[in-house]
Amino acid sequence: MRTALVIGTGLIGTSAALALASRGVRVHLADHDPEQARTAAALGAGTDTEPAGTVDLAVVAVPPAHVAATLAGAMRRGAARGYIDVASVKGGPRRDLEALGLDAAALASYIGTHPMSGREKSGPLAATADLFEGRPWVLTPGRDTDTEVLNLALELIAFCRAVPVVMDADAHDRAVALVSHMPHLVSNLVAARLEHAEESAVRLCGQGIRDVTRIAASEPAMWIDILSANPGPVADLLSDVAADLDETVRALRALQSADEDKRLGGAGGIQEVLRRGNAGQTRVPGKHGAAPTSYESVIVLIDDQPGQLARIFADAGRAGVNIEDVRIEHATGQQAGLVQLMVVPQSVPVLTAALRERGWAIRQ
């Protein structure tokens, strides 16, 4: 690939442009707001001039609702040999394109894609060439997609150091509904219950609810766009969750019954919810996309001085132990906390001994 056109110079478009430009591709930048394209150009993502002729790849990085019209416009003026979009939903854009009456050759030159990357900030100033590094980048080619276009898309993904994953467009939309859109709404529904809760209750919050509600802090505007583009699969999944929830409420009410058989039935119902939750949780991929390795934790007490974490990590490094994950549990009302270091089981005694020797208080 020697030339590219990036239409939509927000976070994703500008990040892809930066990656392409850093590999020597001549990138043209366009945005409905010329100021945004100028900003992206100033960051080194390319030029905001129009390409002289047909570029190799056009990357359409506009909000989901505008993808099909933007693609169709670019196709009609023959802007590129291949076209991709990067919207978070894939069934709709393809159907919209078909509805716009594009011919088979135009449709063959298009692949819907979705880089599974993001960050809390948006706009070109938040862009970075390494945004996609190591993250899945889904490709949804059709049966008639040109191989040449598939290879252009794969080249872009390689330049971005992302991991290509090929999926059917509708399967992709169901998958992101499952692993992202549904959990996002559920997290918000749990957090919503705290809005008017009493302060005395809220101060009992621990790490569990903190984790469950973390993504409820995300920017609502972006999420309305995402959810509006994928309402069907998300509604289907939420309905399934709602049915399970009703079942769970029934089981809890049965636990309050005077009838022992009903109570036993209720306990069985709750047990089944927890069993299924356990089973599902083990499927969440751990590090490196592999099946979850089971790590064990070493818990260290710290106070809140700068450098405490630094010293723990330095001491762990000196012992040759690789820390796989870290969790800091903050104490309530005190200048102290616990650091949970996740390591492979065989490292536990090594790390414990090494940290003890250096004077750390290790929780048994």
Place this chain on the structure above:
Amino acid sequence: MRTALVIGTGLIGTSAALALASRGVRVHLADHDPEQARTAAALGAGTDTEPAGTVDLAVVAVPPAHVAATLAGAMRRGAARGYIDVASVKGGPRRDLEALGLDAAALASYIGTHPMSGREKSGPLAATADLFEGRPWVLTPGRDTDTEVLNLALELIAFCRAVPVVMDADAHDRAVALVSHMPHLVSNLVAARLEHAEESAVRLCGQGIRDVTRIAASEPAMWIDILSANPGPVADLLSDVAADLDETVRALRALQSADEDKRLGGAGGIQEVLRRGNAGQTRVPGKHGAAPTSYESVIVLIDDQPGQLARIFADAGRAGVNIEDVRIEHATGQQAGLVQLMVVPQSVPVLTAALRERGWAIRQ
């Protein structure tokens, strides 16, 4: 306090006993399984012999269903001057005690308490004197509770370096339903949807669903006990969540409508869910139980070598920057990842410059 009796030498009982023993209190240990009490004694938590006379404080640390009968037994034989239990639910034990026909003097000598501490392991071998450090420990005295007993309980909490919080028993049960039991079940319901999901979908999981489902990995047996002791408040909250969920499904279905007014109504409904989620999430206490400070993140690229984190933390410490929280985002299919360092906003330029100078790749 000079003498104590701990009945039930699991994780919580043995941890409290270790804290008491370390402050010079003579602790007697009892368990329905004498082997457990012997183990706790061998760990230095006290003696498994019976006390010669009345002790100062009896700590009943048995499963919720056995609390009232165990307390009543100890009270009838005049085992202690004051009695507490440490079960995770507080309304039931008090009502059960009243139903057992204990007199006013006996009831005045009892306080239901709940240390908000726990860990994934159970049993005396998992116990540690610092289990409660910095965590809230709820006290639910009644109007007629002896002040002397309240002071004994406060002394125990001080020895455990926990933070005492006084609440009404039923308010406590509603609060833990809100901040712990309801989120626990919801996390399991989200995770349950992954049990039979296709592998291609599951591999798209990111940090969001990983956080939402983390607590679904907890031990089901313990959670059945907890939920069985608090079914009413949990069912009430889950019903509220279910009503919101139905509303959300309706809003998503409206987004699929051909009617533009309906679609606008649907978007408004989703917007409201996200707004409420945002508002509730900001109430989750951050570090030190304070109102959440807003931290900013500095993102560093690392590869998977031992010592990488150590060097980052050492470099941050050298720059005098206190890392408030850490999140490690693992890359899919690659030996690389991102480390997100949370710091107070004014530390961002200092930390960024310091890490850059030491050769780290910082995401802009």
